Amino acid sequence: MTIRGICSAHWGSSRRLHRRHEHVSQSRSSRLTTLAWAGQSWWFRRLQPMHHDEIEGYLREVGRHLHAEGLTGEILIVGGAYMTLVLRKRDATKDVDAYFARHPEAIRRAAARVAEDNGLPDDWLNDAVKGFLYVQPQNRPWMEFPGLRVYAPDPAYIFAMKAFAGRPADVSDLLTLSAELGFISAEDALAIVKRYVPERLLTPRVQYLVEDLFADEHN
Numbered sequence: 001m002t003i004r005g006i007c008s009a010h011w012g013s014s015r016r017l018h019r020r021h022e023h024v025s026q027s028r029s030s031r032l033t034t035l036a037w038a039g040q041s042w043w044f045r046r047l048q049p050m051h052h053d054e055i056e057g058y059l060r061e062v063g064r065h066l067h068a069e070g071l072t073g074e075i076l077i078v079g080g081a082y083m084t085l086v087l088r089k090r091d092a093t094k095d096v097d098a099y100f101a102r103h104p105e106a107i108r109r110a111a112a113r114v115a116e117d118n119g120l121p122d123d124w125l126n127d128a129v130k131g132f133l134y135v136q137p138q139n140r141p142w143m144e145f146p147g148l149r150v151y152a153p154d155p156a157y158i159f160a161m162k163a164f165a166g167r168p169a170d171v172s173d174l175l176t177l178s179a180e181l182g183f184i185s186a187e188d189a190l191a192i193v194k195r196y197v198p199e200r201l202l203t204p205r206v207q208y209l210v211e212d213l214f215a216d217e218h219n
Helices: 003-047 053-069 078-085 104-118 128-131 153-166 169-181 185-195 204-218
Strands: 071-078 095-100 139-145 148-153
Touching: 053 071, 053 095, 053 104, 053 139, 053 148, 071 104, 071 153, 071 169, 078 095, 078 148, 078 153, 078 169, 078 185, 095 104, 095 128, 095 148, 104 153, 148 153, 153 169, 153 204, 169 204, 185 204
Parallel strands: 071 148
Antiparallel strands: 071 095, 139 148
16 A cells, blocks of 8 residues: 555554544533533422422321321421421421431431432421420411321410521511511510520520511511
C-alpha cells in the first residue's frame, strides 16, 4: 500500500473512531441529562407541600399498616400540620409534626412504608417535636382511622410552641393564632406562652417576638 493509501486508511479510521466517540459522547450526555432531569423531578416531587386531603390519605395508610399488625397507634398533631389539618388556616405543609403517643416504633415503620409507596420524604411524618413538649397539653380527638387515632391540642398550645421556636416562618401562623384566640394585648399572649413553656427557658428574644408580633398586628 502506498503512503497515500496508508494515510487515507488511517484518516478514514480516525474519522470513524471520532464519529463513534462523538456518537457515544452524545448518547452518554443524553442519558446523563435525562437522568439528571429525572432525579431533579424526583427531588422536586419530594419537596412538594402536602395538602389537607393528601395528608388525610397518608395518615389513613399509616393506620392501615398498623391495623394489619393488630395495633392502634395514637398521635398528637402540632406545627404546620395543625394549621393545615385542624384549623384549616393553611393550604399545605411540607411535613407532619406529631407526638407519637402510642406504639411509636410501629408508627415509624408504617410511616416509612407510606413514604416509600408515595415518594415522600423519610420524615414526612416525624416526632422531632417531642423535645419541645414541656407541659402535657389538653387535647381532643380530631380524627380516627382504622389503626390510628389522631388528637389535636388547644390552639393556645400551638401558639406557645411557635412563639418559643421563634422562627421567621412561624410569624404568619402566630398572627393567625393570635386572632383565633382573641388576644387583646402582648401580655395576654405572653401569659399563654408561660403556661406551656418553663419560664427559665423564656429568653428576651421570645418576649420581643411576641411584643413585635402584637405591635405589627395592631399598627
